[in-house]
Amino acid sequence: MSFLGCVMFLVFLAFVICFMIKKKCKKNSNKSEIVRVDEHYKMNEAIVEGPHGPEAVVLSVEDDVHIEDLVKKGEKKWEKTV
Secondary structure, three states: OHHHHHHHHHHHHHHHHHHHHHHHHHHHHOEEEEEEEEEEEEEEEEEEEEOOEEEEEEEEEEEEEEEEEEEEEOOOOOOOOO
Protein backbone atom coordinates (compact mmCIF):
# COMPACT_ATOMS: atom_id res chain seq x y z
CA MET A 1 0.00 0.00 0.00
CA SER A 2 2.87 2.43 0.60
CA PHE A 3 3.92 2.07 -3.07
CA LEU A 4 0.49 3.28 -4.18
CA GLY A 5 0.73 6.24 -1.78
CA CYS A 6 4.14 7.26 -3.24
CA VAL A 7 2.77 7.09 -6.77
CA MET A 8 -0.25 9.22 -5.84
CA PHE A 9 2.04 11.76 -4.13
CA LEU A 10 4.29 12.01 -7.21
CA VAL A 11 1.28 12.50 -9.50
CA PHE A 12 -0.03 15.25 -7.23
CA LEU A 13 3.42 16.90 -7.14
CA ALA A 14 3.70 16.79 -10.96
CA PHE A 15 0.24 18.37 -11.26
CA VAL A 16 1.20 21.22 -8.91
CA ILE A 17 4.46 21.89 -10.77
CA CYS A 18 2.67 22.00 -14.15
CA PHE A 19 0.04 24.34 -12.75
CA MET A 20 2.69 26.74 -11.38
CA ILE A 21 4.63 26.76 -14.68
CA LYS A 22 1.48 27.58 -16.66
CA LYS A 23 0.56 30.35 -14.22
CA LYS A 24 4.04 31.88 -14.44
CA CYS A 25 4.02 31.81 -18.27
CA LYS A 26 0.60 33.43 -18.35
CA LYS A 27 1.70 36.10 -15.89
CA ASN A 28 4.75 37.03 -17.99
CA SER A 29 2.86 37.11 -21.27
CA ASN A 30 0.50 39.88 -20.11
CA LYS A 31 3.31 42.41 -19.70
CA SER A 32 4.34 44.74 -22.47
CA GLU A 33 7.55 46.69 -22.50
CA ILE A 34 7.81 50.14 -24.07
CA VAL A 35 11.16 51.79 -24.60
CA ARG A 36 11.30 55.42 -25.66
CA VAL A 37 14.61 56.87 -26.86
CA ASP A 38 15.15 60.58 -27.51
CA GLU A 39 18.46 61.47 -29.10
CA HIS A 40 19.58 64.99 -29.95
CA TYR A 41 22.83 66.21 -31.50
CA LYS A 42 24.10 69.74 -31.15
CA MET A 43 27.06 70.82 -33.28
CA ASN A 44 28.95 74.09 -33.03
CA GLU A 45 31.69 75.20 -35.38
CA ALA A 46 33.94 78.15 -34.68
CA ILE A 47 36.58 79.43 -37.09
CA VAL A 48 39.33 81.58 -35.62
CA GLU A 49 40.75 83.91 -38.22
CA GLY A 50 44.22 85.31 -38.14
CA PRO A 51 45.94 87.96 -40.24
CA HIS A 52 46.52 85.53 -43.15
CA GLY A 53 43.08 83.82 -43.26
CA PRO A 54 41.52 81.01 -41.20
CA GLU A 55 43.98 79.50 -38.75
CA ALA A 56 41.98 77.09 -36.59
CA VAL A 57 38.61 75.38 -36.78
CA VAL A 58 36.96 74.34 -33.51
CA LEU A 59 34.19 71.77 -33.80
CA SER A 60 32.21 70.73 -30.71
CA VAL A 61 29.57 68.00 -30.73
CA GLU A 62 27.10 67.42 -27.88
CA ASP A 63 25.12 64.19 -27.80
CA ASP A 64 22.02 64.17 -25.59
CA VAL A 65 20.34 60.77 -25.14
CA HIS A 66 17.30 60.09 -22.94
CA ILE A 67 16.11 56.49 -22.50
CA GLU A 68 12.79 55.81 -20.79
CA ASP A 69 11.62 52.29 -20.00
CA LEU A 70 7.95 51.67 -19.30
CA VAL A 71 6.64 48.25 -18.32
CA LYS A 72 2.88 47.93 -18.18
CA LYS A 73 0.82 44.95 -17.17
CA GLY A 74 -1.98 43.86 -19.46
CA GLU A 75 -4.99 45.76 -18.23
CA LYS A 76 -8.25 46.22 -20.01
CA LYS A 77 -9.47 49.79 -20.25
CA TRP A 78 -13.12 50.40 -20.82
CA GLU A 79 -13.88 53.56 -22.74
CA LYS A 80 -17.30 54.84 -23.50
CA THR A 81 -17.71 56.21 -27.02
CA VAL A 82 -20.36 58.79 -27.65
